[in-house]
Amino acid sequence: MRKNILMKRDYTSKEIKKLFISEIQRHNSTLLINKNNLIFNANYLFKICKNTVIAPVIKSDAYGLGAIEITKIYINLGLKNFFVGNTSEAIKIRKKFKNINIFILNCGMIFDFNLLKKYKLTPVINNINQLTNWPLSSKNKIPCMIHIDTGMNRLGLNSKDFMSSENKTKLKKMNIKYLISHLACADDEKNSFNTIQLLKLKKMQIYLKHIKGINIKTSISNSSGIWLGKKYFLDLVRPGAAFLGINPSINNPNPLKNVICLYTYILQTRIAYKNTTVGYGASYKLHKKSKLATISIGYSNGFSRLLSNVGSVFINDKEAKIVGKISMDLSVVDITDFKESNIKVGDPVEIFGENRSIDDFATLNNTIAYEIICQVGKYSKKIIY
Amino acid sequence: MRKNILMKRDYTSKEIKKLFISEIQRHNSTLLINKNNLIFNANYLFKICKNTVIAPVIKSDAYGLGAIEITKIYINLGLKNFFVGNTSEAIKIRKKFKNINIFILNCGMIFDFNLLKKYKLTPVINNINQLTNWPLSSKNKIPCMIHIDTGMNRLGLNSKDFMSSENKTKLKKMNIKYLISHLACADDEKNSFNTIQLLKLKKMQIYLKHIKGINIKTSISNSSGIWLGKKYFLDLVRPGAAFLGINPSINNPNPLKNVICLYTYILQTRIAYKNTTVGYGASYKLHKKSKLATISIGYSNGFSRLLSNVGSVFINDKEAKIVGKISMDLSVVDITDFKESNIKVGDPVEIFGENRSIDDFATLNNTIAYEIICQVGKYSKKIIY
Numbered sequence: 121m122r123k124n125i126l127m128k129r130d131y132t133s134k135e136i137k138k139l140f141i142s143e144i145q146r147h148n149s150t151l152l153i154n155k156n157n158l159i160f161n162a163n164y165l166f167k168i169c170k171n172t173v174i175a176p177v178i179k180s181d182a183y184g185l186g187a188i189e190i191t192k193i194y195i196n197l198g199l200k201n202f203f204v205g206n207t208s209e210a211i212k213i214r215k216k217f218k219n220i221n222i223f224i225l226n227c228g229m230i231f232d233f234n235l236l237k238k239y240k241l242t243p244v245i246n247n248i249n250q251l252t253n254w255p256l257s258s259k260n261k262i263p264c265m266i267h268i269d270t271g272m273n274r275l276g277l278n279s280k281d282f283m284s285s286e287n288k289t290k291l292k293k294m295n296i297k298y299l300i301s302h303l304a305c306a307d308d309e310k311n312s313f314n315t316i317q318l319l320k321l322k323k324m325q326i327y328l329k330h331i332k333g334i335n336i337k338t339s340i341s342n343s344s345g346i347w348l349g350k351k352y353f354l355d356l357v358r359p360g361a362a363f364l365g366i367n368p369s370i371n372n373p374n375p376l377k378n379v380i381c382l383y384t385y386i387l388q389t390r391i392a393y394k395n396t397t398v399g400y401g402a403s404y405k406l407h408k409k410s411k412l413a414t415i416s417i418g419y420s421n422g423f424s425r426l427l428s429n430v431g432s433v434f435i436n437d438k439e440a441k442i443v444g445k446i447s448m449d450l451s452v453v454d455i456t457d458f459k460e461s462n463i464k465v466g467d468p469v470e471i472f473g474e475n476r477s478i479d480d481f482a483t484l485n486n487t488i489a490y491e492i493i494c495q496v497g498k499y500s501k502k503i504i505y
Numbered sequence: 506m507r508k509n510i511l512m513k514r515d516y517t518s519k520e521i522k523k524l525f526i527s528e529i530q531r532h533n534s535t536l537l538i539n540k541n542n543l544i545f546n547a548n549y550l551f552k553i554c555k556n557t558v559i560a561p562v563i564k565s566d567a568y569g570l571g572a573i574e575i576t577k578i579y580i581n582l583g584l585k586n587f588f589v590g591n592t593s594e595a596i597k598i599r600k601k602f603k604n605i606n607i608f609i610l611n612c613g614m615i616f617d618f619n620l621l622k623k624y625k626l627t628p629v630i631n632n633i634n635q636l637t638n639w640p641l642s643s644k645n646k647i648p649c650m651i652h653i654d655t656g657m658n659r660l661g662l663n664s665k666d667f668m669s670s671e672n673k674t675k676l677k678k679m680n681i682k683y684l685i686s687h688l689a690c691a692d693d694e695k696n697s698f699n700t701i702q703l704l705k706l707k708k709m710q711i712y713l714k715h716i717k718g719i720n721i722k723t724s725i726s727n728s729s730g731i732w733l734g735k736k737y738f739l740d741l742v743r744p745g746a747a748f749l750g751i752n753p754s755i756n757n758p759n760p761l762k763n764v765i766c767l768y769t770y771i772l773q774t775r776i777a778y779k780n781t782t783v784g785y786g787a788s789y790k791l792h793k794k795s796k797l798a799t800i801s802i803g804y805s806n807g808f809s810r811l812l813s814n815v816g817s818v819f820i821n822d823k824e825a826k827i828v829g830k831i832s833m834d835l836s837v838v839d840i841t842d843f844k845e846s847n848i849k850v851g852d853p854v855e856i857f858g859e860n861r862s863i864d865d866f867a868t869l870n871n872t873i874a875y876e877i878i879c880q881v882g883k884y885s886k887k888i889i890y
Contacts, residue, residue, distance in 0.1 A: 145614060180805035180833055205834050229851055247773040273783040274799050274837055304787050313787055388632040398658040402689050402698055414659050420565035420879040425872045448565055448875060449590050452659055466614055487810045490833060494805040498883060
């Protein structure tokens with residue numbers, strides 16, 4: 121059962137600094153993960169998807185945030201079904217959590233049935249070879265999901281292969297838990313491709329009913345799919361990003377709360393003279409005497425070089441422009457316009473979070489929030505608070 | 506003493522596949538590190554820098570390749586002096602290697618002298634506060650380096666602070682091992698800024714000689730600096746990227762051998778029909794019936810979304826274009842033009858290495874090879890062979 125969680129109020133920016141500054145000053149980059157806001161987002165999903173199984177996606181180490189810690193939070197919320205990216209992720213999760221169902225989105229080329237049985241893992245069948253070689257001999261038939269490609273052309277069986285006459289007997293006997301597919305344009309509710317994909321999956325469900333005599337459950341929605349409305353919920357939804365507060369829609373304001381903030385700190389400040397340059401390639405020239413702050417983050421921490429000379433950060437809620445190229449573990453920002461009293465060595469520097477959403481930060485990086493989390497998550501000290 | 510290493514011949518592409526295919530098929534992305542070529546590059550550097558200390562930079566986990574393993578190779582080559590990025594990196598290295606000198610490029614805001622003494626670490630003084638607070642009381646004076654900023658405006662003392670009268674007594678008494686600086690435009694030997702920086706550092710060396718009565722050793726060159734010629738070697742050079750075969754110059758062909766290749770493998774293939782689309786956002790439309798291969802790498806493995814619909818990979822030495830958006834742990838390439846006999850599920854897929862240099866791959870990603878190594882190194886299975 122999903123539990124009701126009493127929401128605590130959020131920490132203010134000042135409180136965060138007070139509580140976490142010593143940690144922030146000890147690492148190049150620190151990712152603060154707001155558990156309360158994650159729970160808010162979970163409750164939001166629970167409210168929308170009342171009669172549907174919610175199975176969080178925790179692949180790629182929960183998008184870089186740490187699969188064990190994030191799964192623990194989900195389990196405490198009463199969730200029991202989880203999707204991982206591959207078998208080694210699945211085993212890592214199983215070793216920590218015994219009483220959950222683990223579904224593997226992609227087992228690689230061939231299934232290791234010994235591992236699947238040993239760790240009680242449910243694989244997704246993604247192609248015709250895997251279906252053809254699926255064993256039927258065992259007494260307790262191995263449970264599986266079958267992925268039908270309805271428009272991604274990436275993983276999944278196409279309808280022709282799925283419905284080929286050779287597979288009929290096999291499909292009849294298999295223990296298929298869900299027939300799943302994946303939406304290509306779920307973040308755009310105006311896109312008619314969503315309906316087309318949904319109908320294709322339903323057609324396969326009907327085909328399977330003819331063979332097996334029963335309705336096999338279906339699933340098609342990731343986070344964004346949930347915002348397409350009830351008819352996309354089907355029997356199970358697979359949100360990942362929504363828990364983390366990433367905007368599920370490209371057309372609408374974000375109804376979710378932000379969960380992750382990335383911080384670094386000011387390592388040193390300097391007066392820099394007119395006509396001197398900053399960083400590699402001398403790519404930024406100072407047109408007046410300026411005050412600069414060197415901050416303790418660079419591209420080896422996932423802070424992309426694309427932001428060189430064009431990006432900015434926030435120090436005590438005020439924007440500071442990046443000047444010069446971003447280095448491997450250092451960057452420089454212009455703090456000429458800051459009051460002396462309002463900035464000092466050791467101050468936390470917000471890369472994204474309170475003053476700039478992760479979605480806006482991703483846009484500046486020419487990408488989507490998913491990639492940002494994966495990039496910075498793996499590189500940063502992570503604190504769940 | 507630096508050892509003479511007998512070069513073994515390189516493995517061919519086919520041999521690599523034969524030897525490593527099972528490892529490649531077990532991981533999303535696999536980084537093959539060619540030790541022979543790294544040794545070739547080291548020997549190349551030894552030949553150029555005959556009478557200069559060569560101190561490899563192993564910061565950011567040896568640019569993501571694994572600091573312990575890479576340092577082991579350097580030590581076996583007879584190298585004894587190493588630069589790390591911060592104190593925690595230094596301690597990690599010290600715990601494994603007792604008889605080397607470890608210099609810390611950036612100790613953060615303040616020095617932890619207990620740690621520095623306990624682990625016999627030599628810090629770099631980067632700003633006036635660190636110099637002012639440097640202790641002189643102890644009998645065995647702590648060794649240090651002083652970083653003079655000669656044009657990066659990033660770390661290091663400016664000449665005015667360094668030469669201020671208050672510091673004279675302190676500088677006189679300190680145990681300064683090296684006076685160092687960092688070049689901004691070393692990869693461009695035509696840039697006059699290099700000479701300006703060199704002269705500024707030498708001026709500070711002369712100033713220090715006036716105070717201390719002896720010549721303090723100096724260092725200014727990273728990998729690229731070495732290619733600027735003998736006068737930039739000074740007493741110590743700090744190469745990192747050159748060992749790894751990254752081109753030290755933007756104007757000249759690369760004299761070094763490639764060290765790292767990134768591979769993934771073909772997860773499944775499919776026939777995709779005319780007018781269907783590939784991947785998220787349905788951003789790629791197939792104008793004819795095509796054959797596609799889904800490969801087991803995505804942006805969570807450091808394979809940037811920027812390459813969506815524009816990048817390419819190599820399968821059995823033939824180029825295959827990326828179609829559609831790169832996903833978190835999957836990408837799709839077009840293999841319509843491949844002979845049936847020349848491609849199959851499980852085949853290794855080269856992201857960069859033999860058919861495309863890491864420098865060219867970096868250019869496609871709108872960045873430099875340093876960032877690519879850091880991105881993919883941390884995400885990939887690494888094999889030194």
